[in-house]
Amino acid sequence: MKAAVLRDGTMVVEELPDLVPGPGQVLVEPLACGICGSDLHTVDHAHDLVASAKAARSVGAMGGFDPDLDLIMGHEVSCRVLALGAGVEGVGLDSVHAAMPFVLRTDGSRAVPGYDNDFPGGYSDQMLLSPQSLVRVPNGLDPFVAALTEPMAVGRHAVNESSLTAGRLPVVIGAGPVGLAIVAALAARGLEPIIASDFSPKRRATAAEMGAHVVVDPEVADPFDAWREHSDGVTPPVIFEAVGVPGIIDSLMERAPDRSEIVVAGVCIPPDQFRPTLGIYKHLRLTFVLGWTPDEFAASLHDLAEGRIDGQALITGHVGIDGVPQAFADLADPETHVKVLVRPDL
Amino acid sequence: MKAAVLRDGTMVVEELPDLVPGPGQVLVEPLACGICGSDLHTVDHAHDLVASAKAARSVGAMGGFDPDLDLIMGHEVSCRVLALGAGVEGVGLDSVHAAMPFVLRTDGSRAVPGYDNDFPGGYSDQMLLSPQSLVRVPNGLDPFVAALTEPMAVGRHAVNESSLTAGRLPVVIGAGPVGLAIVAALAARGLEPIIASDFSPKRRATAAEMGAHVVVDPEVADPFDAWREHSDGVTPPVIFEAVGVPGIIDSLMERAPDRSEIVVAGVCIPPDQFRPTLGIYKHLRLTFVLGWTPDEFAASLHDLAEGRIDGQALITGHVGIDGVPQAFADLADPETHVKVLVRPDL
Numbered sequence: 001m002k003a004a005v006l007r008d009g010t011m012v013v014e015e016l017p018d019l020v021p022g023p024g025q026v027l028v029e030p031l032a033c034g035i036c037g038s039d040l041h042t043v044d045h046a047h048d049l050v051a052s053a054k055a056a057r058s059v060g061a062m063g064g065f066d067p068d069l070d071l072i073m074g075h076e077v078s079c080r081v082l083a084l085g086a087g088v089e090g091v092g093l094d095s096v097h098a099a100m101p102f103v104l105r106t107d108g109s110r111a112v113p114g115y116d117n118d119f120p121g122g123y124s125d126q127m128l129l130s131p132q133s134l135v136r137v138p139n140g141l142d143p144f145v146a147a148l149t150e151p152m153a154v155g156r157h158a159v160n161e162s163s164l165t166a167g168r169l170p171v172v173i174g175a176g177p178v179g180l181a182i183v184a185a186l187a188a189r190g191l192e193p194i195i196a197s198d199f200s201p202k203r204r205a206t207a208a209e210m211g212a213h214v215v216v217d218p219e220v221a222d223p224f225d226a227w228r229e230h231s232d233g234v235t236p237p238v239i240f241e242a243v244g245v246p247g248i249i250d251s252l253m254e255r256a257p258d259r260s261e262i263v264v265a266g267v268c269i270p271p272d273q274f275r276p277t278l279g280i281y282k283h284l285r286l287t288f289v290l291g292w293t294p295d296e297f298a299a300s301l302h303d304l305a306e307g308r309i310d311g312q313a314l315i316t317g318h319v320g321i322d323g324v325p326q327a328f329a330d331l332a333d334p335e336t337h338v339k340v341l342v343r344p345d346l
Numbered sequence: 347m348k349a350a351v352l353r354d355g356t357m358v359v360e361e362l363p364d365l366v367p368g369p370g371q372v373l374v375e376p377l378a379c380g381i382c383g384s385d386l387h388t389v390d391h392a393h394d395l396v397a398s399a400k401a402a403r404s405v406g407a408m409g410g411f412d413p414d415l416d417l418i419m420g421h422e423v424s425c426r427v428l429a430l431g432a433g434v435e436g437v438g439l440d441s442v443h444a445a446m447p448f449v450l451r452t453d454g455s456r457a458v459p460g461y462d463n464d465f466p467g468g469y470s471d472q473m474l475l476s477p478q479s480l481v482r483v484p485n486g487l488d489p490f491v492a493a494l495t496e497p498m499a500v501g502r503h504a505v506n507e508s509s510l511t512a513g514r515l516p517v518v519i520g521a522g523p524v525g526l527a528i529v530a531a532l533a534a535r536g537l538e539p540i541i542a543s544d545f546s547p548k549r550r551a552t553a554a555e556m557g558a559h560v561v562v563d564p565e566v567a568d569p570f571d572a573w574r575e576h577s578d579g580v581t582p583p584v585i586f587e588a589v590g591v592p593g594i595i596d597s598l599m600e601r602a603p604d605r606s607e608i609v610v611a612g613v614c615i616p617p618d619q620f621r622p623t624l625g626i627y628k629h630l631r632l633t634f635v636l637g638w639t640p641d642e643f644a645a646s647l648h649d650l651a652e653g654r655i656d657g658q659a660l661i662t663g664h665v666g667i668d669g670v671p672q673a674f675a676d677l678a679d680p681e682t683h684v685k686v687l688v689r690p691d692l
Contacts, residue, residue: 052621052623052624052627053623053627055600055621055623055624056600056623056624056626056627056628161629249622250617254401254402264622264625264626267622267623267626268622268623269623271596271619271620271621272619272620272621272622273617273618273619274617274618274620275398275401275617275618276595276610276613276614276618276634277398277399277401277402277613277614277615278398278401278402279610279632279634280402280610280613280634280635280636281398281399281402281636282402282634283507283634283635283636284634285631285632285633285634286625286631286632286634287631288622288625288626288628288629288630288631288632289626289629290626290627290629
């Protein structure tokens, strides 16, 4: 098989031995795999990522990842079934799926392809998955767009975990892939108005395309002024933090209206500073979120299939496996891309 | 009048001109005033306190406090009415009240006696209040115990603002006055078991007396092991942070079970460090709280009056105004005192 491999902080492309599905496993061919911001972080901060997961005793997420060994990333996957391991039933050869990135081990624990040295992710032309991780792509949905299911589920989960109720306006800070997925999930719920903020003109335009009604350039306007203009000025907003850099939580705590909820959906890996008194004086709530549930994953696939989320609007590039190292470099510039799909067929 | 004055970081006792109630104001004699941990902090960190309130744009709380001027602190007050300003009706001379520490100004804004250079707090034998800030002490309640209404309301508010629901056990970290008020509020609700943790033997004993069922010395045991032992091990606890020192929030985020809520009731004034990834991997929620509502204040007074909270158990000392400076020094040692009442009559 062919794969883009992270080795010692560098992306390289290699031919590797073909995979063989073990008992209970399914061998698939990735049709498309989105490049996720977390993967970009992992190139530079793999050791920090593993250390932070260990500190949280979240061995489930990173337990199979030794950052000193080769890693094949990619966890936003649509795929076609190539072969079934012993004992697998009810999965059709050639059937097309969106894949929740997990493989059940015989002891019931889960490996996470893309973050496990033993299980390649989607930057490859072969992957092993479990039958339970496959969600059939409905007829009529472009299988490439189905690769957006995972990031869209991240946005849906952030919204579901929030305290959004009638009258509380959502303010989305950052319109990278996570922020855009949150905007899309809010719009799919029919919420209005949705306020979104980003320094990048391209991302602001995409936020509007995904359903944001009020789009703010924080260089020239304050998203909370937009909130004051469009709300009763009292019922506190739900702020979605989708930037994930040091200092952003404290900055939002300083600017947030009293009794705001800040949903922390951006992933800031290094330790951060904040002023607890800002939270205390303002009665703020910080709600930290990650990932999605299987129900949220399936619902996001249907949002894409039924057009409640326009997945095509998010896809700004397609590259073959050979193009992955260059795509990683290109994604540093927010004006170039929103979501790049890795397509082994290219 | 006589008062204990904070001047340039030192507590001094002075005779000052008598107060005269302005229109709409009530002149009272404090019967008892509890010494609050915030007041101890204010001696050393007055400038930080004001700066943090300003950063939160919470001018309501500290807008009348210039830390370079004299301040008479004290905001946990029971009092007797001495005289009425022009236009005050429905308040009986000599009537006894628990006092919410505010004075309505003519423009509708509020001054906070005890944190306002122009309005003395309860470490004095005279105070000005508004009729709206007085809650009549019910017959049969010791008026000295009624001074505990304010700190008990702080505990009740922390519990009310939390996500406590059936099956979520409360774990109270720190059994100083705030932690004990939280334990008391939980016990008044009939919740069981209540887990509390403190390094001090005296505070652990008081926590048990206030209604904690499981009391942990964190030097020798982990309060979250106690949670695991007494819970189903899955339904996440609500953790009440009542320590308020730098590092405690990060430490609790590291030790908290997945999906815990951490209610931040301790007031950590300096900026603090934390690892957002701990919150993200564990789906934690941080809920910051402060103060109380008038309803919570009144309900706490009735908890004390009807014996649902044993106020006497919290009172470990009485001092006259002359004794305030020494009491501030003594309160640095958690083995000496829980709550000291300043009694102008002594």
